Amino acid sequence: MSEAIKLFIEDARAVSIEETAKILGLKFSGKRHEHAQPCPNCGGTDTFAFNTAKEKWNCRAGGIGGNDGIGMAAHCADLDVRRRDGFLEACSIVLDRDIPDEGERESDEDRAARLQRLEQRRLQNEADATARSDSQADFREKERAKARGIIKASIVLCSVAAPPQGRHYLRHRCNGFPDASWLRVGANVPYWHGQDERGGPLELFSGPAMVASFIGPGLVEIGCHITWINLNEPPKFRPKLFGLTRDGIAAGLVEWAFGDAPPPDVDVADGLYEPLPAKKMRGSKKGGLIPIAGHPEARRWVGGEGIENGVAFGIWEGWRQDTFYFAAGDLGNLTGPAEPSSRFAHPMLKKPDAKGVARAVMVQGPVPKRDQGVEDAMWVADHVAELVLLADGDSEPVMTAAAMARARKRHARPGRLIPIVWPRAGYDFSRMAVEAGE
Structure with missing residues (x-):
C-alpha cells in the first residue's frame, strides 16, 4: 500500500459522523445528538439513525451499523467495504475528493449497476412512503369522522x-x-x-x-x-378505570370490568393492572x-x-x-x-x-x-x-x-x-x- 493511499485512508477515518452526515445530505432532526430518518438505502420511516455524540450509526432495516463515517457512507451508497474498491470509494465520499491514482476503483459497469440499484430503491421507497402517507391520511380521516359522530x-x-x-x-x-x-x-x-x-x-x-x-x-x-x-x-x-397489562395477561389474570372493585394495590404496583385515563x-x-x-x-x-x-x-x-x-x-x-x-x-x-x-x-x-x-x-x-x-x-x-x-x-x-x-x-x-x- 502506497503512502498516498495510507494517508488517504487515515484522513477518511478522521472524518466525524456529523461531517459525514452533512456530506451525505442526511437530515438533522433537531434533537440534540440522535437523528432518526428513513434509510437512504433501505427506506422505511425511522429505520436509520446516527448519533453525533456517540459517533455511531445504525440501520435497523439492514441490520447493520458502525462507529465511523466510512461505514455509514458505504451503507448509504450501497458500497461493499469488504472489497478494496468499495472501501476506497467510501473513503472518497467522506473526504469529498478523488481516490489517489494508485488506488483501486470500481469499474464503470459496477458503478452503473450500483447507481441503478440505488435509483430503483429510491423509487420504491418513495412509492412506499406515498402508500404509508395515504394510509395514514385515510386512518386520520376515519378517526375525524368518528369524532364528529361523537360530537353530533x-x-x-x-x-x-x-x-x-x-x-x-x-x-x-x-x-x-x-x-x-x-x-x-x-x-x-x-x-x-x-x-x-x-x-x-x-x-x-x-x-x-x-x-x-x-x-x-x-x-x-x-x-x-x-x-x-x-x-x-x-x-x-x-x-376510576383499570386495564390489564401485558404482564397481567402473562400472569393469567382477567380483564378488569367496570363496576368491579379496584384491583389490589399490589397488582397495580407490580404492573399487572394500570390506571386508565x-x-x-x-x-x-x-x-x-x-x-x-x-x-x-x-x-x-x-x-x-x-x-x-x-x-x-x-x-x-x-x-x-x-x-x-x-x-x-x-x-x-x-x-x-x-x-x-x-x-x-x-x-x-x-x-x-x-x-x-x-x-x-x-x-x-x-x-x-x-x-x-x-x-x-x-x-x-x-x-x-x-x-x-x-x-x-x-x-x-x-x-x-x-x-x-x-x-x-x-x-x-x-x-x-x-x-x-x-x-x-x-x-x-x-x-x-x-x-x-x-
Missing part, C-alpha cells in the same frame, strides 16, 4: 335537554359552567380499551361524558375531547384548540391547558363579551416543541442514571424549536391583540414556567400582548374556583 350524538351542555351530569361536573370542578353552545355532553359515551377475542376493540364501559370539539382554522372540527364523569368520585369526579381524544388535536365560550373573532383570547381551568377563569372574569375562552388540550399543544439547545438542568430535581448516579433532570427550554410547522402548536388567529395564557400552579413549577415562556415566544406577534396568569402556588384555577364557591 351529544347535546349542548347548557341546554335544558342535556343530561345534567355535564353541568353538575363543571359546577363541582369550576363552580359553574358557560352559557355557550361549544361544550356538549353525552349520556352514554363508550369507553374503548383493549381487544376482544377476535382482535376487535373492547368496550370497557359506557357512561356520561363531557364532549368538546377540537377546531382548526376556519372552525373546522378535526377531533373531540371526551371527559367521562362520575359524580360519586370526588375530587375530580371522574370514574378518564379523558381521551378522538380524531386530531395537533394544531387545534377546544372552544369554551365566546367566538374566535374576538380580539382577546384566554386559555390554557385544560377545559376546567378555562371555565373557572371565565367564571371569575364574568365571561367577558370581548373574549374567546379556549383550552389547548395539553401542554405540548399549547406551547409547541422546544429548541433542543435551550434545554437546561433542573436546579433541584435529580434522577439516577443507568449507573445509579444522581443527575439533574433536564428541562425543555423556553425557546421554541426553529423551523417548526404551523400544526406543532395550537393556532391563534392573526387578529388577536391580547392572548392571556393560564398556567397550572399545581404542576412542577420550573418545567411549567419554561413551557409558558416558550408558549409566549411561540405565539408572539408585533403588537400582541401575551400576559401569563398564575394561580396560587400549589393550586390550579379550578381548585381556586371551588374553594371560592365554598
Whole structure:
C-alpha cells in the first residue's frame, strides 16, 4: 500500500459522523445528538439513525451499523467495504475528493449497476412512503369522522335537554359552567380499551361524558375531547378505570370490568393492572384548540391547558363579551416543541442514571424549536391583540414556567400582548374556583 493511499485512508477515518452526515445530505432532526430518518438505502420511516455524540450509526432495516463515517457512507451508497474498491470509494465520499491514482476503483459497469440499484430503491421507497402517507391520511380521516359522530350524538351542555351530569361536573370542578353552545355532553359515551377475542376493540364501559370539539382554522372540527364523569368520585369526579397489562395477561389474570372493585394495590404496583385515563381524544388535536365560550373573532383570547381551568377563569372574569375562552388540550399543544439547545438542568430535581448516579433532570427550554410547522402548536388567529395564557400552579413549577415562556415566544406577534396568569402556588384555577364557591 502506497503512502498516498495510507494517508488517504487515515484522513477518511478522521472524518466525524456529523461531517459525514452533512456530506451525505442526511437530515438533522433537531434533537440534540440522535437523528432518526428513513434509510437512504433501505427506506422505511425511522429505520436509520446516527448519533453525533456517540459517533455511531445504525440501520435497523439492514441490520447493520458502525462507529465511523466510512461505514455509514458505504451503507448509504450501497458500497461493499469488504472489497478494496468499495472501501476506497467510501473513503472518497467522506473526504469529498478523488481516490489517489494508485488506488483501486470500481469499474464503470459496477458503478452503473450500483447507481441503478440505488435509483430503483429510491423509487420504491418513495412509492412506499406515498402508500404509508395515504394510509395514514385515510386512518386520520376515519378517526375525524368518528369524532364528529361523537360530537353530533351529544347535546349542548347548557341546554335544558342535556343530561345534567355535564353541568353538575363543571359546577363541582369550576363552580359553574358557560352559557355557550361549544361544550356538549353525552349520556352514554363508550369507553374503548383493549381487544376482544377476535382482535376487535373492547368496550370497557359506557357512561356520561363531557364532549368538546377540537377546531382548526376556519372552525373546522378535526377531533373531540371526551371527559367521562362520575359524580360519586370526588375530587375530580371522574370514574376510576383499570386495564390489564401485558404482564397481567402473562400472569393469567382477567380483564378488569367496570363496576368491579379496584384491583389490589399490589397488582397495580407490580404492573399487572394500570390506571386508565378518564379523558381521551378522538380524531386530531395537533394544531387545534377546544372552544369554551365566546367566538374566535374576538380580539382577546384566554386559555390554557385544560377545559376546567378555562371555565373557572371565565367564571371569575364574568365571561367577558370581548373574549374567546379556549383550552389547548395539553401542554405540548399549547406551547409547541422546544429548541433542543435551550434545554437546561433542573436546579433541584435529580434522577439516577443507568449507573445509579444522581443527575439533574433536564428541562425543555423556553425557546421554541426553529423551523417548526404551523400544526406543532395550537393556532391563534392573526387578529388577536391580547392572548392571556393560564398556567397550572399545581404542576412542577420550573418545567411549567419554561413551557409558558416558550408558549409566549411561540405565539408572539408585533403588537400582541401575551400576559401569563398564575394561580396560587400549589393550586390550579379550578381548585381556586371551588374553594371560592365554598
